[in-house]
Amino acid sequence: MAESNSTIQFLLNNEIHTIDFDMDKSISATTTVLNYVRQKAYLKGVKEGCAEGDCGACTLVIAELSQQNTLQYKTITSCIVFLPYLNGKQLFTVEYLSENINGQTVLHPVQEALVKTNGSQCGYCTPGFVMSLFNLYKNSQNPNREEVEQALSGNLCRCTGYQSILDAAYLFKDLPKEDKFSLMKEKHTQILQHFAQQNTVFFVQREDEIYFQPRTLQQALEYKKKYPESLLIGGASDIALLKTKKHQSLPHLLDLSQIKEIQNIVKTDDFWEIGAGVSIEQLRLTFQEKFPSFKKMLDVFGSQQIRNMATLGGNLGSASPIGDTLPVLMAHQAELLIETEGSIRTEKLEDYLLGYRKTSLMPDEIITKIRLPFEDGQIIWSEKISKRRDLDISTVSAGFALKQTRDGKVQRIILAFGGMAAITNRAYQTEKFLLGKPWTRKIVEDAMEVMAEEFTPISDARAEAEGRNILAKNLLLKFYLFSKV
Numbered sequence: 001m002a003e004s005n006s007t008i009q010f011l012l013n014n015e016i017h018t019i020d021f022d023m024d025k026s027i028s029a030t031t032t033v034l035n036y037v038r039q040k041a042y043l044k045g046v047k048e049g050c051a052e053g054d055c056g057a058c059t060l061v062i063a064e065l066s067q068q069n070t071l072q073y074k075t076i077t078s079c080i081v082f083l084p085y086l087n088g089k090q091l092f093t094v095e096y097l098s099e100n101i102n103g104q105t106v107l108h109p110v111q112e113a114l115v116k117t118n119g120s121q122c123g124y125c126t127p128g129f130v131m132s133l134f135n136l137y138k139n140s141q142n143p144n145r146e147e148v149e150q151a152l153s154g155n156l157c158r159c160t161g162y163q164s165i166l167d168a169a170y171l172f173k174d175l176p177k178e179d180k181f182s183l184m185k186e187k188h189t190q191i192l193q194h195f196a197q198q199n200t201v202f203f204v205q206r207e208d209e210i211y212f213q214p215r216t217l218q219q220a221l222e223y224k225k226k227y228p229e230s231l232l233i234g235g236a237s238d239i240a241l242l243k244t245k246k247h248q249s250l251p252h253l254l255d256l257s258q259i260k261e262i263q264n265i266v267k268t269d270d271f272w273e274i275g276a277g278v279s280i281e282q283l284r285l286t287f288q289e290k291f292p293s294f295k296k297m298l299d300v301f302g303s304q305q306i307r308n309m310a311t312l313g314g315n316l317g318s319a320s321p322i323g324d325t326l327p328v329l330m331a332h333q334a335e336l337l338i339e340t341e342g343s344i345r346t347e348k349l350e351d352y353l354l355g356y357r358k359t360s361l362m363p364d365e366i367i368t369k370i371r372l373p374f375e376d377g378q379i380i381w382s383e384k385i386s387k388r389r390d391l392d393i394s395t396v397s398a399g400f401a402l403k404q405t406r407d408g409k410v411q412r413i414i415l416a417f418g419g420m421a422a423i424t425n426r427a428y429q430t431e432k433f434l435l436g437k438p439w440t441r442k443i444v445e446d447a448m449e450v451m452a453e454e455f456t457p458i459s460d461a462r463a464e465a466e467g468r469n470i471l472a473k474n475l476l477l478k479f480y481l482f483s484k485v
Ligand SMILES: Cc1cc2nc3c(=O)[nH]c(=O)nc-3n(C[C@H](O)[C@H](O)[C@H](O)COP(=O)(O)OP(=O)(O)OC[C@H]3O[C@@H](n4cnc5c(N)ncnc54)[C@H](O)[C@@H]3O)c2cc1C
Pocket: 052, 053, 054, 080, 231, 232, 233, 234, 235, 236, 237, 238, 239, 240, 241, 256, 276, 277, 280, 300, 301, 302, 303, 306, 309, 310, 311, 312, 313, 314, 315, 316, 317, 318, 322, 323, 324, 325, 361, 365, 366, 367, 368, 391, 392, 393, 394
């Protein structure tokens, strides 16, 4: 193992901040950023609402180095982020946005905008909105409606109403293009570069908790081989809830969030290759033009804060039957690259999923990449049905692919569903029925009857089994109509 130490370092606003977990036993590596900021750093502007990533009251902004060595800003819901995630990054809190000039508080332009449009009543959610707006301002100075809605999709306000908050964002085009952070960008970049050059890895061992955060894939694979019982963390957006909501102990964690080798999206002659550590938001932005069907699904994946942290590897690792990327990955005939120290195997997504949250992953293995092979002339489509558009769990989701012969017959079809069985699954009988037949409405309606017999979904709080079957059938019809446009 590389040389390790028990400290993490990051910029807390403008100051280099070091936490030594061997020295301070009042916190642990699974203390959340929210709890640390409020209780140890005494920065109480950030609020706790739900403590499960759903309300945005705890939104903070982090900056990290992009591949081009520039600062990249993103929001996080700090209630479900463990402290080591901050290692080497910069964390902004709401206290640091305004300035004190000659004894006068001067608000940041986005705060001014929110005041101007009366974007706050009780104010509890306001620090979270301010941070989301600040992040939007740093990323886009003349945001369009979609960007504004996405930026605010993870923030709930129960009293102001959203229009005045949206209006604040529409004022951005008239705001100064530079803020106080622009002047300090160079200094902060240099500090983060200095952090990135450190060779040591973070490791802390307590009686009840071991936490390892390697910097390279090799270090991670060696560790996993030695300690197969260690639980992998990508962005921890699933794992953190085990601690914060279920109060489970997490005795041994292997955190992959610092491994750059698995954070790239690469296009080769034959396929797209996506690192398992690529965030859902990075994927959404990369695929927005290339794969509109993929992007459409990712648009409604959690909220921007969640997508900034959540990784593709984590979505596959969770193997939830309602994991949103799985149906659309199946439609793309995705293959997983699964590694253990000294060996690598490739597996089709369908073969990887074995049962309810059961996969073929062995205890010493890590998913490192996901490949999407190129296939010309196919139509790919996706849909997520949920009770709410943003920040909701799928009731039923679909990822479909169709390739037709020149004379309009079904040459290849994939009908993958989430929410219809214990795993994301294809409607194999329906696919078989359609194969070789003309792609017409009549045939599709017959196929819908085949599909009605194919799944035995469960009833739960989101839908009755019968409702799920109706949804699945209608999704097929909707796909047909889409394919004819
Ligand atoms: C508020 C909220 C909203 C959400 N909304 C959605 C949604 O709309 N759609 C959706 O699908 N999910 C949603 N999720 C669930 C979660 O964000 C996703 O499953 C996410 O992709 C998990 O990624 P992660 O990197 O955070 O995983 P983690 O929490 O770090 O890990 C999840 C699991 O994957 C394993 N794992 C992580 N990386 C790897 C790897 N490289 N190889 C093998 N196993 C690995 C872990 O051991 C763990 O078992 C939501 C979660 C929250 C809190």
